Amino acid sequence: MPQPLKILLVDDEIVRAAMVEEALAQEGHEVVCRLQSPASLNEMVARHAPDVVIIDMESPDRDTLDSMSLLNRENPRPVVFFADQHEPDTMQAALEAGVSAYVVDGLVPSRVKAILEVAIARFASFQSMRSELDKARGQLADRKRIERAKGLLMKHQDCDEEQAYRMLRKLAMDRGQRIGEVAANVIDILERLEKGL
Amino acid sequence: MTASRTADLERLTLGFIPLLDAALPIIAREGGFFAAEGLDVALSRENAWSTLRDKLAAGLLDGAHMLAPLPLAMSLGISGAACETLAPLVLGRNGNTLVLSKRWSEGMPLPDAPAPEGSATAPAVSARDFARRLRHRGGPPPCLAMVHPFSCQHYQLREWLALGGIDADHEVKLVVLPPPRMAEALEEGRIDGFCVGEPWGSLAQHRGGGRIVASGAQLWPDHPEKVLGVTATWAERHPETLAALLRALAGAADWLAASPEHARQARDWLALPPYLDRAVSHLETLAPGTEPIRQRLDGDLRPSAEAMAPMANHIDQALRAQGGRLAPERLSACYSPVHFDATTHQDRA
Numbered sequence: 001m002p003q004p005l006k007i008l009l010v011d012d013e014i015v016r017a018a019m020v021e022e023a024l025a026q027e028g029h030e031v032v033c034r035l036q037s038p039a040s041l042n043e044m045v046a047r048h049a050p051d052v053v054i055i056d057m058e059s060p061d062r063d064t065l066d067s068m069s070l071l072n073r074e075n076p077r078p079v080v081f082f083a084d085q086h087e088p089d090t091m092q093a094a095l096e097a098g099v100s101a102y103v104v105d106g107l108v109p110s111r112v113k114a115i116l117e118v119a120i121a122r123f124a125s126f127q128s129m130r131s132e133l134d135k136a137r138g139q140l141a142d143r144k145r146i147e148r149a150k151g152l153l154m155k156h157q158d159c160d161e162e163q164a165y166r167m168l169r170k171l172a173m174d175r176g177q178r179i180g181e182v183a184a185n186v187i188d189i190l191e192r193l194e195k196g197l
Numbered sequence: 198m199t200a201s202r203t204a205d206l207e208r209l210t211l212g213f214i215p216l217l218d219a220a221l222p223i224i225a226r227e228g229g230f231f232a233a234e235g236l237d238v239a240l241s242r243e244n245a246w247s248t249l250r251d252k253l254a255a256g257l258l259d260g261a262h263m264l265a266p267l268p269l270a271m272s273l274g275i276s277g278a279a280c281e282t283l284a285p286l287v288l289g290r291n292g293n294t295l296v297l298s299k300r301w302s303e304g305m306p307l308p309d310a311p312a313p314e315g316s317a318t319a320p321a322v323s324a325r326d327f328a329r330r331l332r333h334r335g336g337p338p339p340c341l342a343m344v345h346p347f348s349c350q351h352y353q354l355r356e357w358l359a360l361g362g363i364d365a366d367h368e369v370k371l372v373v374l375p376p377p378r379m380a381e382a383l384e385e386g387r388i389d390g391f392c393v394g395e396p397w398g399s400l401a402q403h404r405g406g407g408r409i410v411a412s413g414a415q416l417w418p419d420h421p422e423k424v425l426g427v428t429a430t431w432a433e434r435h436p437e438t439l440a441a442l443l444r445a446l447a448g449a450a451d452w453l454a455a456s457p458e459h460a461r462q463a464r465d466w467l468a469l470p471p472y473l474d475r476a477v478s479h480l481e482t483l484a485p486g487t488e489p490i491r492q493r494l495d496g497d498l499r500p501s502a503e504a505m506a507p508m509a510n511h512i513d514q515a516l517r518a519q520g521g522r523l524a525p526e527r528l529s530a531c532y533s534p535v536h537f538d539a540t541t542h543q544d545r546a
Binding site: 100 | 244245246247248251252255257276277278344345346372373374375377378387
């Protein structure tokens with residue numbers, strides 16, 4: 001079995017970082033440090049001497065890592081961007097998942113690729129988890145808006161709940177909008193009416 | 198010949214970094230110059246130049262506000278994966294400042310003070326002053342930050358140090374930090390100075406953490422600082438969209454130049470949260486053509502290889518250190534005015 005690699009993880013998302021760390025530990029690697037917005041990434045890399053740095057693509061610290069191979073020529077373990085190892089498919093997948101990797105120069109590309117693939121999978125599943133959550137939150141907000149719009153319509157149009165809902169549905173169909181959007185419009189107009197604007 | 202006015206792509210995304218020279222795309226969007234060309238442009242704020250570069254190369258961005266040297270570095274494959282990239286328009290000239298912490302800059306001559314006849318120019322005066330302090334103090338080398346290895350900020354910082362006779366590789370420690378973090382790092386004492394684009398230099402001085410001791414405009418007058426970057430593949434695939442993009446940006450520059458009122462309006466657009474937000478709160482208007490920064494955002498958008506010579510010289514040196522050299526045709530392919538000239542020629546016709 002090959003020696004475990006030392007990995008430095010730079011990620012602001014605590015949950016995602018924990019997911020990546022757990023998955024890498026299962027593969028027998030050692031996550032030496034998990035950083036959120038490091039004050040001094042340079043010093044952290046010098047202190048922990050990681051073999052691989054896994055970093056959130058959107059992290060402002062990417063330029064600092066990107067520059068290390070060019071600026072610290074005297075560094076005995078120069079850190080290079082993984083794209084330099086010519087893995088276009090992996091790079092594209094990484095970019096789309098929002099993760100990138102820097103590796104110690106000379107590390108076997110296949111080993112890094114395996115690590116990056118683990119990180120890509122966790123980043124992607126975190127992304128879909130989050131968009132599910134956003135969708136659920138949106139639906140909840142829509143339901144609340146529809147209730148409020150129905151209440152206002154019942155008051156202003158002197159109708160019952162069933163009729164108010166049919167009104168919203170008809171408006172939505174006529175305008176080709178979602179019922180949540182129509183509800184938001186109705187609330188806006190009727191609330192202004194109530195305030196006498 | 199009748200030029201088609203319809204773009205072949207209607208929706209596109211341009212990346213930018215929060216800096217004053219992202220003004221033209223922001224004005225073109227907020228002022229309706231993109232819309233007038235039939236373009237629906239989303240502006241995507243990026244957190245790092247390397248991320249912006251990689252997204253452009255991978256086609257996740259259609260174009261981007263870029264450090265002037267970056268398209269060449271991408272084309273040569275010395276920054277990220279090799280990707281032939283073009284700079285068809287200059288988004289801004291000057292705008293960089295060299296800022297030193299209060300401790301290091303105390304009592305240094307101001308860069309906007311006119312140099313007495315026959316004496317050294319202002320940047321050389323502050324650089325020599327810095328060298329004297331550096332050698333007098335001893336101790337660990339001071340830490341100076343810039344924004345990216347392939348940036349005018351990096352090269353201008355090195356040239357300023359050279360004016361003072363300072364060895365950039367041994368007497369100081371150079372690090373890379375994102376622009377929005379410079380002022381804070383200076384105030385916290387993690388760095389001793391930096392070279393960065395506006396508004397971050399004037400903001401650091403405004404907040405009192407440091408002082409501007411030299412400017413990019415003094416070192417490289419009117420050198421292109423940021424360019425529009427597109428990949429060669431994208432330019433080939435979408436010639437009409439590129440032409441529409443260039444017309445819209447040129448229109449935004451003309452509008453900005455037309456009135457001081459427009460410069461104030463542009464400042465207000467830049468202050469919107471998706472763009473520069475509070476980073477421009479110390480500015481009243483977007484016409485900081487004042488000494489020593491002399492930023493120019495509203496004219497001379499035409500790229501050319503000649504104008505890039507100071508920057509290209511540094512890239513050539515870096516290549517020579519590895520046994521190569523910069524072929525002139527690579528430089529002229531990257532900063533060719535051919536797209537710009539074709540577009541402006543169409544307008545005159």
